[in-house]
Structure formats: C-alpha cells, structure tokens
Amino acid sequence: MLRFPKVFAHFNHTDSLLARQIESHYLSICPNKPHLIDGAIQLLEFLKMKPYPLHILTNGFLDTQHKKIAASNILHYFNFIVTSESSSFSKPDNRSYFHLLDQINHEPEECIMVGDNLISDIAGSSAIGTKNIYFNPEKLAIKVTKPLKFLI
Numbered sequence: 001m002l003r004f005p006k007v008f009a010h011f012n013h014t015d016s017l018l019a020r021q022i023e024s025h026y027l028s029i030c031p032n033k034p035h036l037i038d039g040a041i042q043l044l045e046f047l048k049m050k051p052y053p054l055h056i057l058t059n060g061f062l063d064t065q066h067k068k069i070a071a072s073n074i075l076h077y078f079n080f081i082v083t084s085e086s087s088s089f090s091k092p093d094n095r096s097y098f099h100l101l102d103q104i105n106h107e108p109e110e111c112i113m114v115g116d117n118l119i120s121d122i123a124g125s126s127a128i129g130t131k132n133i134y135f136n137p138e139k140l141a142i143k144v145t146k147p148l149k150f151l152i
Contacts, residue, residue, distance in 0.1 A: 027064055034071040037137065044077045055080040057100045057113075059090045059120060080104055091117075092124025118142065 004026065008019040047054060056078055058065050062085045069075045082100045089096035101108060108129040115121020116135045125132055136142075 027061070030064070030068075032067060032071050034073065036072050036074070041074075044074060048077055053079045053104065055082070055100060055104055057082050057091065057096060059084045059096075062086050091120035092127065094124070094128050097125055097128050097130065 002023075004023040005016060005019040008015065013019070044054070054077055056065070056069075058081070060068075060083055062083045065081060065083055069078070069081065080100065080103050082096070082103060084090035084096060087096050087099035089099060091097070097108070097113075101111070108125075109131075111125075112131045112133060113121055113125035114133045114135055115125070118134065122132045122134050134142075
C-alpha cells in the first residue's frame with residue numbers, strides 16, 4: 001500500500017496516517033466498481049469458445065484483484081489468477097511469469113501476453129520468449145529504446 005503515501009511525500013505532506021487512511025479507503029472502494037472496457041465480454045466469450053485458456057498475471061493485491069474480478073462478473077473466463085502477492089514476484093521479474101507458467105504447465109512460446117504496460121507486461125514477457133499484444137486503447141505514443149517483440 002504505497003500509492004497515497006508516495007503522493008503525500010511528493011507534495012511534502014507529512015500526515016502519514018491520513019495517507020494510509022485514504023489508501024485503505026481507496027482500496028476498499030476501487031475493486032467494487034464493475035466497469036469493463038467496451039467489448040470485453042464479447043472478446044472473452046469469443047475466446048471461451050476457442051481452445052484458448054485464459055489466465056491473469058497481475059501486480060495487484062490478491063484480495064483487491066479477486067474483488068475486481070468478482071464485481072465485474074468475469075471470474076468464470078479465467079483458469080488461473082496469479083498476483084505478485086501470491087507468487088512473491090512482480091512483473092517484469094521473470095520469476096513472476098515462470099510462476100504462472102509452472103501453474104498452467106506451458107512454455108513461454110506457447111503463450112501470448114496481452115498487456116497495457118510496455119515495461120511490466122510487454123518487455124517482461126518478451127524477455128522470456130512470450131509473444132505479446134500491446135493493449136493501447138488511448139493510442140498513446142510509444143518511445144522504444146530497444147526492440148520489443150509484438151504479435152500485433
């Protein structure tokens with residue numbers, strides 16, 4: 001839980017108790033919002049009909065992620081959910097990916113990582129040999145200093 005304490009520190013605000021209280025309140029509210037990106041359910045339904053098992057690898061907290069997924073009613077689409085908390089490793093650490101791969105009994109080249117973060121998702125999984133799809137709905141400009149492998 002560092003989000004708000006870091007913001008407070010950046011603005012030289014010294015009330016660490018207030019920062020922790022806001023952080024706690026934010027984490028209790030945020031996961032209960034069921035908003036999904038337009039087309040998400042249709043895509044999940046399409047993939048469910050194919051032989052593509054879906055898994056989640058997230059740097060989020062276990063409890064928070066499960067609340068988000070339950071509130072969004074998408075848990076039944078995923079076989080495994082691995083958080084940095086449950087694996088003890090955060091993306092882009094290779095060990096976070098290998099932890100999930102061990103759970104699903106697959107090799108990196110048999111998987112595709114879909115992610116919205118060029119460092120933790122795309123560069124991290126690319127480093128172990130997994131193909132990638134960069135999800136960039138805002139069409140943000142990309143400045144890449146070294147080549148990344150993209151599927152599309």
